[in-house]
Amino acid sequence: MVEGDNMKSIITKISDEKCHISLSNKCFDKNAIYAAVYKMTDLYDVEIQPINEDEFGVTFTIKNQKDDPLFEEKMREFCNDVLDHQLRIDLDKQYGKIRELIVKHAFSPIENLKDVISKEHE
Amino acid sequence: MNDSRSTPYTILPLQFSRMFSDKVLLTNEAGEFFFINPENFQELVTYKLNTSSSLFYDLKGKHLVTDTDIHPVIDLLATKYRTKMGFLRNFTVLHMVVITVRCNHKCRYCHASSEESHATQWDMNQVVAEKVVDTIFQSPSTRIKIEFQGGEPLLNWERVKYIVKYAKKINKHLKKDLSFVLCTNLTLMNEEKLNFIKKQNILISTSLDGPKDLHDNNRRLRQDGSSYDIFLKKLELTKSIIGNKGISALLTITKDSLSRIDDIIDEYVDKGFNGIFLRALNPFGYAKNNQSLGYNVGEYFRTYKKALDYIIKTNLEGTYFEEFYTTLLLSRIMTPFSTGFVDLQSPAGTGISCAVYDFNGDVYPSDEARMLGKMGIKKFLMGNVLRDEYIKIFNGDVLRELINNSCVETLPGCAWCVFQQYCGADPIRNFSTQGDITGHRPTNEFCKKNMAIIKYLFELIIENNDDVMDVFWSWITKRPLEELRNVEL
Numbered sequence: 001m002v003e004g005d006n007m008k009s010i011i012t013k014i015s016d017e018k019c020h021i022s023l024s025n026k027c028f029d030k031n032a033i034y035a036a037v038y039k040m041t042d043l044y045d046v047e048i049q050p051i052n053e054d055e056f057g058v059t060f061t062i063k064n065q066k067d068d069p070l071f072e073e074k075m076r077e078f079c080n081d082v083l084d085h086q087l088r089i090d091l092d093k094q095y096g097k098i099r100e101l102i103v104k105h106a107f108s109p110i111e112n113l114k115d116v117i118s119k120e121h122e
Numbered sequence: 123m124n125d126s127r128s129t130p131y132t133i134l135p136l137q138f139s140r141m142f143s144d145k146v147l148l149t150n151e152a153g154e155f156f157f158i159n160p161e162n163f164q165e166l167v168t169y170k171l172n173t174s175s176s177l178f179y180d181l182k183g184k185h186l187v188t189d190t191d192i193h194p195v196i197d198l199l200a201t202k203y204r205t206k207m208g209f210l211r212n213f214t215v216l217h218m219v220v221i222t223v224r225c226n227h228k229c230r231y232c233h234a235s236s237e238e239s240h241a242t243q244w245d246m247n248q249v250v251a252e253k254v255v256d257t258i259f260q261s262p263s264t265r266i267k268i269e270f271q272g273g274e275p276l277l278n279w280e281r282v283k284y285i286v287k288y289a290k291k292i293n294k295h296l297k298k299d300l301s302f303v304l305c306t307n308l309t310l311m312n313e314e315k316l317n318f319i320k321k322q323n324i325l326i327s328t329s330l331d332g333p334k335d336l337h338d339n340n341r342r343l344r345q346d347g348s349s350y351d352i353f354l355k356k357l358e359l360t361k362s363i364i365g366n367k368g369i370s371a372l373l374t375i376t377k378d379s380l381s382r383i384d385d386i387i388d389e390y391v392d393k394g395f396n397g398i399f400l401r402a403l404n405p406f407g408y409a410k411n412n413q414s415l416g417y418n419v420g421e422y423f424r425t426y427k428k429a430l431d432y433i434i435k436t437n438l439e440g441t442y443f444e445e446f447y448t449t450l451l452l453s454r455i456m457t458p459f460s461t462g463f464v465d466l467q468s469p470a471g472t473g474i475s476c477a478v479y480d481f482n483g484d485v486y487p488s489d490e491a492r493m494l495g496k497m498g499i500k501k502f503l504m505g506n507v508l509r510d511e512y513i514k515i516f517n518g519d520v521l522r523e524l525i526n527n528s529c530v531e532t533l534p535g536c537a538w539c540v541f542q543q544y545c546g547a548d549p550i551r552n553f554s555t556q557g558d559i560t561g562h563r564p565t566n567e568f569c570k571k572n573m574a575i576i577k578y579l580f581e582l583i584i585e586n587n588d589d590v591m592d593v594f595w596s597w598i599t600k601r602p603l604e605e606l607r608n609v610e611l
Contacts, residue, residue: 042564099135105200
């Protein structure tokens, strides 16, 4: 989880309606950021742009200029969501092939499953 | 991926979500679930779990991890997954036939936008009826359910009788598991019709919106009078001829119903029904633009919770009474069995589990698609039985596009959802409410409603109250509570 001072350093409140978050592209896949952003698109207009070689910038603007007392809390939630989505991506790299095999084997049984697994390993 | 791993164990495919402040829910492809605390979850994903711990054995038992050879685990999970997806095996089972668009009611929320009682040009004729049945029997499914819909099907009763006889004649050779359902408001029912219904073993699905004032306010006759009074008289007549088991009722919840949900449940119990299907208003037909009928997801969910509590209490007081939507979801969460349900499955049930044949022979993947067609949006028209072959209708671009875009594993927001295995997609509703068949999950009411309900059911499952769980299991196993509690283990 992103907490405390580390969190503050990546979240910049530009105004009551606008927040900017910088995320390292060394730590996060852009798909993790897209997935976390997607959840927020009912409340905020979102811009994602590369800041430099190492960072993505994500800017949230409250839709319809309405007051959002939970704005900062939601920004922290967003950062945690990015972490969870990155974990999903990392886990999928490990077991994605297993998922594919389960579905394939369910509908069109693979006769030599053990050999197929060994080949994947090679 | 390998059988000779470099880590102490292999994490198997799973979805996860943090919820209830101190828990992480894990689910897998087979719909198995497990709650873990965040610290243990951190240990799990960093491969620091002790493989001799009871927690590890629990996770292993749920097929979320393994420290043995992987191929037998894949074999087992594939079998479980195949079982869960068993509803796909049959292709289209439910065939809804719009016998007429005429209706003697003009319900406030009618999603079918019915026509006047005398407007016979909206009736299905015999030529169309025959071609509809011929098309239905080309379905590869071994089970065929023909559901008569309207308007009010009893206004074109001769065609109902004709289809039943014609379908049975065809089925003498094909020997499929053939059944019939008649969706009727009952008001035009009589002994002669009921005798035919009993002889042909046709089930009746009717509508009851609650006590007299609610029912009459929602379900209005085109002519003056109380629809409830006629309904009640005909309900008694129906039960006296076909018995209690041959008839069920559907409820539509309008804004007026929200504060009266206990009264509505009492009415269902009082009229001898053994359950209720809590159903939110469909955003189609007359309901789409009638502000006085609608409510938001939050209001609906609060009513659902209140209703579920009341129904559980009713069961604990000795009356077997189900909430059918809850039973469906609990069966998905707590059993390994397949539970196809056209409105909540992945891929969507549209076309592959159900199809709608309009009075003029047009074929749609769902009733909602037919309604869009009536509004001039023919995007989902699959074909017409008078001019198109079965293969063109059911293997065409319309159905392929719908199915390709309704697998939750690939939809944004659903692809990483921990409730994926219990939920489904509704591309036609997405189109109608959000403008495209994929939909936008963060603003999608269908998603919000199902997320809230499934999460609440998990909350109750975690609480593990003996009484509540006994009621849930009695619904899943369709056994009275008393019988369930007396089972010797």
